[in-house]
Amino acid sequence: MKLIRHLTPSGPAYAALLPQGQAQPLAGDPFTPEGLRPDGAPTAHGSLLSPVLPANIFGIGLNYRRHAEEMGRTLPQFPMIFIKTTNALSHPGAPIVLPRSTNASHEVDYEGELAVVIGRTAKNVTRERALDHVFGYTVANDVSARDWQFKWGGGQFCQGKGFDTFCPLGPVLVTADELPDPGQLAIRSIVNGELRQESNTSDLIFDIPALIAFLSASRTLLPGTVILTGTPSGVGAGFTPPRFLQPGDHVTIEIEGIGTLFNPVVAEQL
Numbered sequence: 227m228k229l230i231r232h233l234t235p236s237g238p239a240y241a242a243l244l245p246q247g248q249a250q251p252l253a254g255d256p257f258t259p260e261g262l263r264p265d266g267a268p269t270a271h272g273s274l275l276s277p278v279l280p281a282n283i284f285g286i287g288l289n290y291r292r293h294a295e296e297m298g299r300t301l302p303q304f305p306m307i308f309i310k311t312t313n314a315l316s317h318p319g320a321p322i323v324l325p326r327s328t329n330a331s332h333e334v335d336y337e338g339e340l341a342v343v344i345g346r347t348a349k350n351v352t353r354e355r356a357l358d359h360v361f362g363y364t365v366a367n368d369v370s371a372r373d374w375q376f377k378w379g380g381g382q383f384c385q386g387k388g389f390d391t392f393c394p395l396g397p398v399l400v401t402a403d404e405l406p407d408p409g410q411l412a413i414r415s416i417v418n419g420e421l422r423q424e425s426n427t428s429d430l431i432f433d434i435p436a437l438i439a440f441l442s443a444s445r446t447l448l449p450g451t452v453i454l455t456g457t458p459s460g461v462g463a464g465f466t467p468p469r470f471l472q473p474g475d476h477v478t479i480e481i482e483g484i485g486t487l488f489n490p491v492v493a494e495q496l
Contacts, residue, residue, distance in 0.1 A: 228398040228485075229256070229362070231279075233272035243398055244268055256361060257345060257449035274318045277364050277399035278343050281450035283310040284441055285368055285387060289456025290429045296464040305432045305440050308383040310368070310393050310454065318396035318487055322369055324473065325389050326494040331371035334471045334491075337457035338415035338423050338479035340408065341366035341395060342434055344451040348442040356438035359447070362401040363408055365479050365487040367394045367415075368454050372463050372470070394489045395452070405483050409433050412482040413458060418475055425458030 228243040229252075240262055241249035249271035252262040287306035288294050294301055316322070325331045345361025368387070375386030405411070408427060415423035427433075432440070437453060462469040471477070475491040 227401045227404065229262075229277055229401065230271060230398050231275040231277050233275065238275055241271060243271070247271075274397050276315055276317050276395040277397070278395065278450060278452060280312055280315060280452040281448040283312060283314070283393060283452045283454065284308075285310045285383070285454045286432070286437060286456045287383070289431050290425060290458040291431055292425065292429060292459035293457060293461070293464075294431070296459045296461075301431055305437055307441070308387060311384070311388040313390055314369075314388050314393035316391040316394040316489070318394065319489065320394065321391065321490050321492040322367070322394065322471065322477065323389075323391045324471065324491065324493045325371065327496060329374070329385070329389070331373050331386075331389075332470065333372040333463070333468070335370045335372050335462040336415055336417060336422070336471060336477045336479075337368035337370055337461055338413055338481075339366045339368050339454045339457050340411060340413060340427055340481055342408070342438070342453040342455060343399060344438075344447045344449060344453070345402070346449055348438060348447040350444065351439055351442040353435045353439045356435035356442075357402065359438060359442075360402045360434070361449070362399045363405055363481075363484055364395050364399045365397070365481045365484050366452075366454050367477060367479050367487060367489060368457060369393065372468075393454075394487055396487050397485050400484050411484075412480075414480045415460065416478040416480070417462075417469075417471075422462070422469075423458050423460035425460075427455070429458060430455065
């Protein structure tokens with residue numbers, strides 16, 4: 227099933243996206259035992275929202291082999307984890323806003339990523355049972371201010387990764403039964419019509435079962451937790467000279483079996 231969250235006359239709501247493009251209204255909560263249920267006749271969908279309101283957002287750095295090579299880094303022994311704050315959440319079609327206040331950044335980068343959505347509480351999960359805890363998958367852009375990430379952030383990533391609009395998700399959430407092998411999905415990022423990233427999740431250093439097992443070790447992953455699984459080679463910082471985002475740009479992330487996430491880029495208005 228392809229789930230969306232969209233604006234309706236009564237507010238945000240879940241719906242199933244039908245093959246004809248209509249929305250089947252759904253009631254309930256996808257992260258409860260009762261789940262979602264049909265609630266009315268199909269209709270045209272409203273403006274798309276992020277398909278999930280994350281309980282937490284975990285990011286994984288340096289998790290594609292070719293990306294590690296382009297950044298001149300050795301392969302990590304363990305997954306490199308950072309937290310992306312929930313205020314960074316943004317929607318399909320909504321602008322990525324370049325920070326221009328006292329936290330101004332002129333090195334904002336795109337990172338196309340497969341996002342995993344946890345469906346039920348996970349703690350000390352084995353690799354073999356990890357995918358049992360996945361509700362579904364969506365497309366993410368782990369927008370990153372490289373100057374704050376690498377120069378001014380004191381050695382941690384939270385500042386560079388956590389500005390408003392720095393985590394677009396969408397356009398749909400594909401339930402896990404429709405993507406039984408998330409380790410074989412083509413992924414592409416396109417900036418202003420130019421292909422920048424082209425890879426496959428088979429290039430992941432730590433695959434999705436490994437990430438869930440590692441993150442859930444002595445840590446509770448709540449339903450609705452989003453895991454950004456890392457980005458492939460082709461980020462703006464990997465070019466010589468670097469090619470960072472500018473006002474007027476637009477970024478498209480495509481993942482096989484899920485869909486296309488599009489966001490324009492604007493400067494913050496002070």
